[in-house]
Amino acid sequence: MWKWIQAFASPRNFYQTSGKIIPWLMAPFIALSLIGLYWSFVVSPADYQQGESVRIMYVHVPAAWMSLFIYIVMAIASGIGLIWQIKLAHIVAKVSAPVGAAFTLLALVTGSVWGKPMWGTWWAWDARLTSELILLFLYLAYISLHNAFDNPKTADKASSVLAIVGLVNIPIIYYSVEWWNSLHQGSSISTTKISMQIDMFIALMLISFAFKFLYGALVLMRARDEVLVREQNSRWVREIIVGVGK
Amino acid sequence: MEFLLFDKYTTYIWASYLLAFATVAILFISTKATHKRTITQLRIKYKRNKK
Numbered sequence: 001m002w003k004w005i006q007a008f009a010s011p012r013n014f015y016q017t018s019g020k021i022i023p024w025l026m027a028p029f030i031a032l033s034l035i036g037l038y039w040s041f042v043v044s045p046a047d048y049q050q051g052e053s054v055r056i057m058y059v060h061v062p063a064a065w066m067s068l069f070i071y072i073v074m075a076i077a078s079g080i081g082l083i084w085q086i087k088l089a090h091i092v093a094k095v096s097a098p099v100g101a102a103f104t105l106l107a108l109v110t111g112s113v114w115g116k117p118m119w120g121t122w123w124a125w126d127a128r129l130t131s132e133l134i135l136l137f138l139y140l141a142y143i144s145l146h147n148a149f150d151n152p153k154t155a156d157k158a159s160s161v162l163a164i165v166g167l168v169n170i171p172i173i174y175y176s177v178e179w180w181n182s183l184h185q186g187s188s189i190s191t192t193k194i195s196m197q198i199d200m201f202i203a204l205m206l207i208s209f210a211f212k213f214l215y216g217a218l219v220l221m222r223a224r225d226e227v228l229v230r231e232q233n234s235r236w237v238r239e240i241i242v243g244v245g246k
Numbered sequence: 247m248e249f250l251l252f253d254k255y256t257t258y259i260w261a262s263y264l265l266a267f268a269t270v271a272i273l274f275i276s277t278k279a280t281h282k283r284t285i286t287q288l289r290i291k292y293k294r295n296k297k
Contacts, residue, residue, distance in 0.1 A: 037263075041250065052252035055259050059266045099273060106269045110262045117258055214270065218277055225281045232288055241288045 009088040011227045012236050018220040025217035029210050036206030044203045054200065056114040062208040064107035067135055068170055070100035070215060074142070075167040078160035087230070088223070090156035093163060094146055095222035099215055101139035108132055119183060127176035128184035131169060138166040152230060 008014060040058040047054035074096045081089035111129065112122045123129065142159050149155035172179075177186045188196045189204075196204075231237045252259050 046253075051255065053255040053258060055252060055255075056262045059262050063266070102269050102273055106266060109265055113258050113262050113265075117255055214273075218273055221277045221281065225277075225284050228284055228288065232291070237288070238292055241285060241292060 009086050011087065011231045011234075014088055015224055015227050015240070018224055022217050022220050025213045025220070029213035029217060032206050032210035032213065036203060036210055039199065039203040039206055044199045045197060047200075050118065053114060053117055056110055057200075058203045058207050060107060060110040060114055061204055062211050063103050063110060064132065065208055066211045066215060067100060067104035067107050067132065068173060069212075070096050070103060071135060071138070071163075071166070071170060074100060075163045078163040081156060082160050082164075088227075090152075090160065091223050091226045091230070092219060093160065094156070095219055095226055096215075097139055097142045097146070099218050099222075101136060101143065103211070103215075104132065104136040104139060108136065124183050126183045127180035128173065128182050131173040131176050134169055135166075135173060138162075138169060142166070 008017060036058070040055055044055065044058070046052045050057075074093045077089045077093040077096070080086055081093060108129070111132075115124070116122050142162055145162055146155045146159040149158065176182060177184050188194070189201070194201055228237055228241070250256075
């Protein structure tokens with residue numbers, strides 16, 4: 001297993017293998033998105049309390065889950081990069097950051113759009129909202145810090161430390177509704193209980209998995225680009241680029 | 247088309263889905279554009295080095 005990981009993690013092998021995987025991630029993303037939209041708009045019923053506005057949740061909740069998931073992936077990849085000096089792990093962390101920031105912004109904005117008709121305000125300095133906003137700042141700080149260095153190795157090391165330290169915000173976001181008296185509703189899904197109508201749950205899961213496949217495809221596409229930039233002095237990159245031009 | 251109208255929340259719901267679509271589109275297009283730019287820049291660099 002370790003040998004396979006090492007072989008796949010070599011930039012050249014990664015570039016060649018990942019190119020074949022991307023269509024296999026994009027296809028389920030498109031299929032799940034279309035079925036998910038149908039479920040969200042047509043199959044899923046209105047909520048007995050929130051009414052039709054519950055449909056915003058099918059975008060907001062998966063986006064919020066992605067914001068946490070991507071940050072965890074980024075921090076783990078940063079840790080692997082620091083400990084085992086695997087270049088590809090640093091690349092995965094770097095290319096994940098803009099995608100994570102985009103999903104965090106989407107979660108915040110759709111939450112705000114839902115909050116206006118439900119809470120009567122676009123924004124409240126609530127524990128869940130504030131900690132999610134801090135997550136967005138962490139993503140932006142990671143991107144800024146990485147761009148501040150000319151040397152990619154120094155940039156990787158500095159930003160990895162920030163990603164790992166920022167991991168402390170993840171349990172704060174998750175448990176904020178329990179730890180503080182929050183305006184934000186608690187979780188409707190846990191490992192033991194699902195307290196929502198089944199079609200609502202299916203709609204949530206479909207969009208959630210669609211976003212996961214999209215993230216996988218985007219990370220591979222962006223990582224391939226980063227590999228080309230970092231390995232531009234290698235012979236194999238020259239062969240590929242000259243080959244593309246023919 | 248009536249099923250696409252959601253009571254008094256129509257604007258909020260469509261705004262959310264349009265934002266989600268825009269986010270996905272921007273992420274995808276920017277990724278493709280960056281890759282295209284990288285290929286072009288590297289090709290120019292290799293051509294220049296060859297001379």
